[in-house]
Amino acid sequence: MSFFKNEEELxxxxxxxxxxxxxxxxxxAFAMILVSAYLIFIYSNIEKTMGAVQKIFYVHVGTAxxxxxxxxxxxxxxxxxxxxxxxxxxxxxxxxAEIGVVFIIIVMLTGPIWARSAWNVxxxxxxxxxxxxxxxxxxxxxxxxxxxxxxxxxxxxxxxxFGIIGFIDVPIVYFASEWWGSKFHPTVVGQxxxxxxxxxxxxxxxxxxxxxxxxxxxxxxxxxxxxxxxELQHMKDKIAEKIGR
Amino acid sequence: MTFLYTAYSITMxxxxxxxxxxxxxxxxxxxxxESLKELYK
Amino acid sequence: xxxxxxxxKKMGNKMILRNLDLEVKNGETIAVLGPNGAGKSTLLKVIAxxxxxxxxxxxxxxxxxxxxxxxxxxxxxxxxxxxLLYEHFSPLENLEFFGKLYGVKDLEKxxxxxxxxxxxxxxxxxxxxxxxxxxxQRVAIARAIIHNPLLLLLDEPHTGLDQKAVGxxxxxxxxxxxxxxxxxxxxxxxxxxxTLCDRxxxxxxxxxxxxxxxxxxxxxxxLNKYNEKVGGEN
Amino acid sequence: xxxxxxxxxxxxxxxxxxxxxxxxxxxxxxxxxxxIVVFSFAxxxxxxxxxxxxxxxxxIVSIFSAILGLNRSFISELxxxxxxxxxxxxxxxxxxxxxxxxxxxxxxxIVQAIAIPMLFLLFDYQFNGSLPWLLLTIFTGTFxxxxxxxxxxxxxxNSGISEMLLPLLLFPIATPALIGIVSATKIILRHPDQIxxxxxxxxxxxxxxxxxxxxxxxxFDYILEV
Numbered sequence: 001m002s003f004f005k006n007e008e009e010l011x012x013x014x015x016x017x018x019x020x021x022x023x024x025x026x027x028x029a030f031a032m033i034l035v036s037a038y039l040i041f042i043y044s045n046i047e048k049t050m051g052a053v054q055k056i057f058y059v060h061v062g063t064a065x066x067x068x069x070x071x072x073x074x075x076x077x078x079x080x081x082x083x084x085x086x087x088x089x090x091x092x093x094x095x096x097a098e099i100g101v102v103f104i105i106i107v108m109l110t111g112p113i114w115a116r117s118a119w120n121v122x123x124x125x126x127x128x129x130x131x132x133x134x135x136x137x138x139x140x141x142x143x144x145x146x147x148x149x150x151x152x153x154x155x156x157x158x159x160x161x162f163g164i165i166g167f168i169d170v171p172i173v174y175f176a177s178e179w180w181g182s183k184f185h186p187t188v189v190g191q192x193x194x195x196x197x198x199x200x201x202x203x204x205x206x207x208x209x210x211x212x213x214x215x216x217x218x219x220x221x222x223x224x225x226x227x228x229x230x231e232l233q234h235m236k237d238k239i240a241e242k243i244g245r
Numbered sequence: 246m247t248f249l250y251t252a253y254s255i256t257m258x259x260x261x262x263x264x265x266x267x268x269x270x271x272x273x274x275x276x277x278x279e280s281l282k283e284l285y286k
Numbered sequence: 287x288x289x290x291x292x293x294x295k296k297m298g299n300k301m302i303l304r305n306l307d308l309e310v311k312n313g314e315t316i317a318v319l320g321p322n323g324a325g326k327s328t329l330l331k332v333i334a335x336x337x338x339x340x341x342x343x344x345x346x347x348x349x350x351x352x353x354x355x356x357x358x359x360x361x362x363x364x365x366x367x368x369x370l371l372y373e374h375f376s377p378l379e380n381l382e383f384f385g386k387l388y389g390v391k392d393l394e395k396x397x398x399x400x401x402x403x404x405x406x407x408x409x410x411x412x413x414x415x416x417x418x419x420x421x422x423q424r425v426a427i428a429r430a431i432i433h434n435p436l437l438l439l440l441d442e443p444h445t446g447l448d449q450k451a452v453g454x455x456x457x458x459x460x461x462x463x464x465x466x467x468x469x470x471x472x473x474x475x476x477x478x479x480x481t482l483c484d485r486x487x488x489x490x491x492x493x494x495x496x497x498x499x500x501x502x503x504x505x506x507x508x509l510n511k512y513n514e515k516v517g518g519e520n
Numbered sequence: 521x522x523x524x525x526x527x528x529x530x531x532x533x534x535x536x537x538x539x540x541x542x543x544x545x546x547x548x549x550x551x552x553x554x555x556i557v558v559f560s561f562a563x564x565x566x567x568x569x570x571x572x573x574x575x576x577x578x579x580i581v582s583i584f585s586a587i588l589g590l591n592r593s594f595i596s597e598l599x600x601x602x603x604x605x606x607x608x609x610x611x612x613x614x615x616x617x618x619x620x621x622x623x624x625x626x627x628x629x630i631v632q633a634i635a636i637p638m639l640f641l642l643f644d645y646q647f648n649g650s651l652p653w654l655l656l657t658i659f660t661g662t663f664x665x666x667x668x669x670x671x672x673x674x675x676x677x678n679s680g681i682s683e684m685l686l687p688l689l690l691f692p693i694a695t696p697a698l699i700g701i702v703s704a705t706k707i708i709l710r711h712p713d714q715i716x717x718x719x720x721x722x723x724x725x726x727x728x729x730x731x732x733x734x735x736x737x738x739x740f741d742y743i744l745e746v
Contacts, residue, residue: 052246053246055249056248056249056252056253059252059256082739082742099263102260109252113251113255114252116248117248134695137688137692141692141693144685145675148679149679149680151297153296153297154298158678158743160742161675161739161743162672164735165668165693166692168731168732169693169695172696172728173695173696175724176699176700177695179724214260218263221271225270228274228278229274231278232277232278232281234299237299237300239285331746336608337746355610356610356611357610359608359610359611360610362608364608366604368600369600370600370605372533372537372602373599374537374540375536383533387526387529387611388610389522389610413540429605
């Protein structure tokens with residue numbers, strides 16, 4: 001088939017079929033999620049002052065941590081893309097950003113539930129919530145750049161630049177809002193992780209890892225789909241060229 | 246307890262909804278590739 | 287002057303230049319011909335340092351494109367489709383702005399001279415906004431040569447010009463040629479190409495498909511030669 | 521040195537074009553005044569509690585009118601591919617960024633110089649804090665968001681909907697600067713006795729300015745690339 005010459009040139013290894021490895025990766029991810037559910041609901045102790053509601057904390061922290069991890073992947077791949085101009089890094093950045101947004105949406109939804117049960121308000125301008133909100137907006141903006149018209153390499157370049165700026169902004173936002181929050185909202189907020197008992201820490205760490213594994217599986221799958229879409233585009237281009245002759 | 250269940254099920258619903266979305270995206274692309282291959286063999 | 291080896295330029299998924307080789311000697315005037323979408327303008331933009339090549343080696347004025355861009359830019363003039371002029375500015379202001387960026391000495395004198403040369407002395411201080419296409423193109427020509435470039439790149443310079451403007455443009459190219467300037471001209475106007483240029487290259491599908499000196503300076507001769515190579519493609 | 525000289529040439533060109541066309545600056549000014557007027561309808565200027573809104577209001581007026589100017593900054597270069605004219609000139613891309621930044625900065629400072637006194641006047645606000653501190657704060661804050669704003673406006677100008685895109689890009693990224701600068705202004709205007717706290721906030725904004733201005737300079741080349 002003359003259509004598929006460009007695969008190696010792209011540096012992409014195309015296979016769209018589900019392989020055994022994929023099943024294994026997914027299997028482990030699902031199993032870990034199940035175990036973490038057991039750890040969250042049954043194994044870990046119930047916190048004394050807050051009661052069972054405190055357990056929201058596990059999923060909340062798990063997703064928040066992995067949203068950050070995903071954006072970290074975007075950051076690293078953005079730098080690598082600008083340095084090497086290899087499309088594969090742009091593919092990874094695209095996929096990781098999308099999944100990061102999904103995770104941060106979960107954080108934004110579970111956050112208010114936690115706030116309602118812990119502090120009896122749906123929202124508080126508490127540093128972590130504030131910076132999560134800004135993080136959410138930064139990557140919405142990132143997605144907007146993705147949806148621009150134009151060739152992929154231009155978008156990849158602009159997204160990479162914004163991906164770098166956005167990620168560097170995150171710690172500064174956190175620092176600023178923490179300082180801001182501490183000065184103007186003194187003691188609405190209690191320290192949530194104050195006294196974690198041993199099995200709670202274990203449940204938390206395991207949940208974070210479970211979500212990380214899940215994240216990896218999702219990125220893996222997303223990249224495969226993105227590659228397939230690129231292959232499809234190539235086929236269409238080649239066909240268009242043949243018809244054009 | 247209701248808060249906990251709500252939060253947990255929202256999390257899982259979104260995650261599995263996303264997997265479902267990825268899956269359907271994949272099927273669509275693969276189908277299109279297959280049909281193009283058929284057409285231009 | 288220009289030495290290009292295995293130049294590849296991709297834009298998105300499209301490969302526009304595929305392993306293009308080209309060599310240009312000092313003082314040559316070259317017509318770049320070819321069907322639409324063959325990559326002529328892209329080649330010019332790469333030489334003008336506007337586009338970065340995807341791969342390949344480009345040497346201009348004996349300097350590698352990856353080495354010192356600004357050294358190349360100092361000696362290159364580029365006249366694309368768009369005028370590159372600021373509409374609210376007069377011809378003089380436009381020339382003075384670009385002249386400053388190029389570090390031209392005696393800028394005011396040089397600008398006024400050029401404006402007179404392109405026959406716009408009367409409109410020297412009028413904003414470019416109200417000018418006709420022919421007048422704008424004249425200012426654009428002056429802009430392209432404000433810094434006395436050694437290499438002039440023209441992209442379809444004759445399109446939409448009145449007879450007088452064509453005369454002025456050809457004049458500019460001729461006089462600078464005698465001063466030793468090299469000119470690359472992308473064009474569809476075979477008449478002008480035949481009168482102005484000593485050599486023609488034909489670009490098809492991103493490579494130089496033909497390269498010959500213009501022996502007979504008539505439109506028909508060049509057109510025949512072109513059709514022989516390109517055939518039905520437009 | 522030549523980087524700075526070229527930057528000034530480009531900034532001068534922008535300001536001169538603005539002086540000739542009189543499009544952006546008057547629009548920014550009218551808009552700034554309109555925002556103030558709308559605010560005086562929304563919050564009773566006679567009430568003492570409204571005075572607490574003044575520090576925030578200064579920055580709302582500044583940012584919203586700045587967005588108008590920033591939007592035009594790179595769009596105005598697209599009409600005749602002018603930006604390409606600058607790229608092919610022997611000019612470092614940093615000069616283009618700095619030139620654009622200077623021009624925007626000057627325009628916004630002009631708007632602030634007129635709008636902020638007017639704001640004090642219309643809300644009958646008696647300013648008795650330290651004027652140098654206020655000016656320093658305004659300068660530092662404006663520097664920060666105009667710097668990153670000029671940069672992001674170059675990104676947004678690639679989009680068909682750049683006018684809508686720019687605020688979406690700019691506000692989240694500028695958040696730390698905005699938090700810091702509003703807090704500092706609040707302290708200077710309302711609690712002149714706690715000026716050392718304002719100094720802390722200014723340091724934060726100053727740090728932000730330096731970090732992001734540096735990043736913009738490093739990355740600007742990638743945005744201009746065609």
